[in-house]
Amino acid sequence: MRFQRIEIEGYRSLVDVSLPLRPLGVMIGPNGSGKTALLEVFLLMRNAAQEKLAESLEGWGGLSAILSKVGRGAEYLKVNLEVDVESERSREPMYYRFELTPRGVGYAISFERLEWQWDPHADRPYRYIEGRYDQVRYADPDASAPVHPTWAYNSLELALAQAPRLYEEPASLRDALSKIRLYSFLDVSQRAVVRLPQVLTPAVRPGPNGEDFFSALYNLRALHRDVYSRVEDVLRVGFAGFERLEFPVVGAGQVTMVWHDRHVLEPLYPNQLSEGTLRFLWLVTVLLAPDPPPVMLIDEPEVSLHPELIKILAGLLQDAAVRSQVLVATHSPDLVRWLQPEEVLVLDKSEGRTSLTWADHMDLDEWLEEYTLRDLWLMGTLGGRP
Numbered sequence: 001m002r003f004q005r006i007e008i009e010g011y012r013s014l015v016d017v018s019l020p021l022r023p024l025g026v027m028i029g030p031n032g033s034g035k036t037a038l039l040e041v042f043l044l045m046r047n048a049a050q051e052k053l054a055e056s057l058e059g060w061g062g063l064s065a066i067l068s069k070v071g072r073g074a075e076y077l078k079v080n081l082e083v084d085v086e087s088e089r090s091r092e093p094m095y096y097r098f099e100l101t102p103r104g105v106g107y108a109i110s111f112e113r114l115e116w117q118w119d120p121h122a123d124r125p126y127r128y129i130e131g132r133y134d135q136v137r138y139a140d141p142d143a144s145a146p147v148h149p150t151w152a153y154n155s156l157e158l159a160l161a162q163a164p165r166l167y168e169e170p171a172s173l174r175d176a177l178s179k180i181r182l183y184s185f186l187d188v189s190q191r192a193v194v195r196l197p198q199v200l201t202p203a204v205r206p207g208p209n210g211e212d213f214f215s216a217l218y219n220l221r222a223l224h225r226d227v228y229s230r231v232e233d234v235l236r237v238g239f240a241g242f243e244r245l246e247f248p249v250v251g252a253g254q255v256t257m258v259w260h261d262r263h264v265l266e267p268l269y270p271n272q273l274s275e276g277t278l279r280f281l282w283l284v285t286v287l288l289a290p291d292p293p294p295v296m297l298i299d300e301p302e303v304s305l306h307p308e309l310i311k312i313l314a315g316l317l318q319d320a321a322v323r324s325q326v327l328v329a330t331h332s333p334d335l336v337r338w339l340q341p342e343e344v345l346v347l348d349k350s351e352g353r354t355s356l357t358w359a360d361h362m363d364l365d366e367w368l369e370e371y372t373l374r375d376l377w378l379m380g381t382l383g384g385r386p
């Protein structure tokens with residue numbers, strides 16, 4: 001399942017945008033241009049798919065707090081998502097739409113629809129969910145008429161999140177949205193999770209806050225030797241003295257990490273490693289781990305990294321985009337330097353409205369004969385500048 005296009009109306013500076021989605025999208029633009037807003041929309045969809053729509057909106061101060069304030073302000077938040085789906089019957093796009101409208105001090109789900117034209121001879125797409133305000137119905141392939149919920153239905157949560165698992169297509173989309181993951185600023189302070197012993201778990205991917213970090217590496221070494229070998233290879237390229245990692249058990253089912261460097265007399269423990277080293281190792285493990293989430297959101301991965309490590313990071317992002325969709329927000333010209341125009345998404349803001357343009361849609365061919373994307377961004381030719 002791949003997300004093909006997202007359309008957003010009424011979310012902060014995303015007043016009215018339509019974005020074709022690609023395997024890798026690295027967003028550049030000044031502060032306040034809408035990069036974080038786009039990441040937030042994906043998080044909103046993830047949380048809503050887990051029946052946490054009300055909780056998410058409350059955390060942001062309510063629906064009214066996130067509605068666009070441009071002009072007379074937005075009257076609703078609308079999200080349209082096009083998804084490419086493969087099944088035994090066909091390969092057709094699935095369309096999912098929902099709209100949230102203020103109601104008093106709260107909100108209402110004023111519109112929701114999921115449809116998929118699995119029958120090529122059908123006059124119109126087959127609808128799995130259709131709802132307006134509190135009136136919702138599900139299309140049952142085995143029934144002659146739509147089915148209204150007979151279970152304890154919550155009108156403040158999406159019908160998609162509450163569809164029974166017997167409805168295969170809603171369940172597959174819900175599961176994909178629920179697995180979206182955001183990797184943002186990793187806490188590397190002296191008492192951070194990544195510097196202290198951690199309980200050993202079956203995880204093979206570090207958590208967004210560094211939880212299961214050591215377990216992931218420990219299990220990759222034991223169960224996925226090819227992946228772990230790639231992690232080690234990347235570390236040897238990035239750190240000239242790197243030899244190996246070890247994961248001693250320190251008691252009570254906890255494990256820590258030991259970094260061996262041939263230039264250092266004694267092994268280094270997490271509390272002795274630099275911020276950039278820990279962040280880079282965490283990112284390497286996230287991006288190379290097997291069974292990636294369908295969409296990975298990464299916010300400013302360049303923090304604390306040397307330019308040479310950022311060069312390696314660009315290749316890791318491109319590699320991860322073969323197995324997952326990766327959307328990155330960055331302020332690093334050094335990262336952009338190593339990307340292709342079709343991987344760079346330029347955000348500009350005018351009169352409070354965000355515009356999004358893929359760099360390969362610009363007339364850059366002659367410029368790129370002499371300059372890099374990094375140069376064009378710093379020169380202002382690419383856009384995405386204050």
